[in-house]
Amino acid sequence: MRIGLICGAFALAGFACNASAQAIAARAGSTGFGGDLGFSVTDAFGLRGTLYGGSVSRNLTESGVRYESQLRFGTAMALADFHPGRGRFRLSTGLAYNNNRFDLVARGTSGTIEINDRTYNISEVGTVNGRLRFNRTNPYIGLGWGTAARSAGPGLFFSADIGILFVDPTVTLSANCSPAFSAAQCAQLQADLRAEEQEFEDETFFRRRYPVLSFGIGYRF
Numbered sequence: 001m002r003i004g005l006i007c008g009a010f011a012l013a014g015f016a017c018n019a020s021a022q023a024i025a026a027r028a029g030s031t032g033f034g035g036d037l038g039f040s041v042t043d044a045f046g047l048r049g050t051l052y053g054g055s056v057s058r059n060l061t062e063s064g065v066r067y068e069s070q071l072r073f074g075t076a077m078a079l080a081d082f083h084p085g086r087g088r089f090r091l092s093t094g095l096a097y098n099n100n101r102f103d104l105v106a107r108g109t110s111g112t113i114e115i116n117d118r119t120y121n122i123s124e125v126g127t128v129n130g131r132l133r134f135n136r137t138n139p140y141i142g143l144g145w146g147t148a149a150r151s152a153g154p155g156l157f158f159s160a161d162i163g164i165l166f167v168d169p170t171v172t173l174s175a176n177c178s179p180a181f182s183a184a185q186c187a188q189l190q191a192d193l194r195a196e197e198q199e200f201e202d203e204t205f206f207r208r209r210y211p212v213l214s215f216g217i218g219y220r221f
Contacts, residue, residue, distance in 0.1 A: 022038055022039040022040050022046070022147070022149075022150070022220060022221055023037075023038045023039075023146070023147045023157070023218050023219065023220040023221065024036070024037050024038075024218055024219060025038075025146070025157075025159050025216040025217060025218025025219075026216055026217060026218065027050070027052070027159065027214045027215065027216030028214065028215060028216065029161075029212065029213050029214025029215060030210075030211055030212055030213045030214065031052045031073060031075045031077075031100070031212055031214060032052035032053050032054040032055075032073025032074070032075060032100075033052060033053060033054040033073070034050065034051045034052035034053055034054075034075075035050070035051065035216070036048050036049060036050035036051070036216070036218075037049050037050075038081070038146070038147070040149045040150045041149070042149065042150075043086045043149055043150050044082060044083050044084070044085075044086045044149055045080070045081070045082055045083070045149055046080075046081045046083070046090075046149040047078075047079070047080055047081070048077075048078075048079040048081060048092075048094075049076070049077070049078055049079075050075075050076065050077040050079065051075075051076050051077075052073050052074070052075040052076075053073050053074055054072075054073045055070055055071060055072045055073060056070075056071050056073075057069070057070050057071075058071060060102070060104070062199070062200045062203050062204060065106050065113070065114060065115070065128070065196070066106065066109075067104040067105065067106045067130070068104070068105045068106075068107070069102045069103060069104050069105075069132075070102070070103045071100070071101075071102050072100065072101050072102075072103065073100055074098075074099030074100060074101075075096055075097065075098055075099065075100060076096065076097045077094055077095070077096040077097075077140060078094050078095055078096075079092050079093070079094035079140065080092065080093055080094055081144075081146075081149065083148055083149045086148060086149065086150075087148055088145055088146060088147060088148050088157075089143070089144075089145055090143065090144050090145070090146060091142075091143050092140070092141070092142045092143065092144060092161065092163065093139075093140060093141050093142075094139075094140050095137060095138070095139060095140065096137070096138045096139075096140050096165055097136060097137065098134045098135070098136055098137070098138045098165065098167065098210075099136065100133075100134060100210070101131055101132060101133045101134070102131065102132035102133075103130075103131055104128075104129065104130035104131060104132065104173075105127055105128070105129055105130075106127060106128040106129075106130070107122070107127050108122045108127075108128075111123070113125065113128060115128065115175070115189070115192040115193060115196050116191075116192035116193075116195040116196045116199070118188075118192050120175075120189070123178075124176075124178035124180065124181070125175040125176050125177070125178065125189065126175060126176040127175070128173055128174070128175045128193075129173070129174050129175070130171060130172060130173040130174065130197075130200075131171070131172050132169055132170070132171050132200070132204065132206070133169065133170050133172075134167040134168065134169050134170075134206070134210065135167060135168040135170075138165040138166055138167050138210070139165070139166045140163055140164070140165050140166075140212065141163055141164060142161055142162055142163015142164065142212060143161070143162060143163065144159065144160055144161035144162065144163075145158070145159065145160045145161075146158075146159040146160070146161075146218070147159070147218065147220045153220075154219070154220055154221050155219070155220060156217065156218070156219055156220075157217070157218055157219070157220055158215075158216075158217055159215065159216040159217065159218055160214070160215050160216070161212060161213070161214050162211075162212065162213050163211075163212045164209045164210065164211060164212060165209070165210040165212055166208065166209060166210075167206060167208065167209065167210045168208070169201055169204060169206050169207065170201065171197045171200040171201050171204070172197060173193045173196055173197050173200075174193065175189060175193060177189055177190075
């Protein structure tokens with residue numbers, strides 16, 4: 001991510017941005033694997049751009065249904081950092097482009113699967129496939145530790161952030177309608193899938209807040 005692009009984004013908010021790059025860092029955490037580029041504006045105020053990607057596998061149980069899931073990361077953030085006392089501790093706020101998603105597969109057990117508390121045969125509906133996605137633009141607030149807004153000299157540094165993205169998740173689920181099903185049975189299956197989606201959204205851990213916890217190591221110039 002070029003400094004000029006970050007400067008351009010913050011210039012829209014009225015910030016003067018004539019500083020050169022101050023620090024780069026490699027990072028990993030709940031938003032994936034990636035890095036950030038930061039530079040100073042004043043002795044107590046800095047700007048950062050971050051980019052994350054990658055994927056991890058995990059299992060989820062929602063509404064009594066066990067899902068195999070693949071969490072695919074895709075997050076870009078533009079952050080403003082305030083350093084009280086001009087030290088390494090920082091308070092951060094900004095916006096994130098959030099393309100994180102869970103790809104979901106529920107295979108059921110013992111040849112059956114429950115959808116909205118109704119039991120279906122796997123041979124009739126197959127696996128239940130789904131996806132959990134978030135609204136693309138999310139506000140962020142957090143705090144962390146890193147290099148000072150204007151460092152005394154070059155060197156390695158440790159970086160950490162903890163915060164929250166304010167999100168609005170959406171779940172979509174699908175399953176096959178057996179050729180043996182009547183029109184009414186197919187309609188019931190679709191109604192049960194919609195109800196299961198709503199329960200999933202209501203119960204999911206990411207209902208309104210996506211936790212951000214990341215660590216990194218970087219170099220200041």
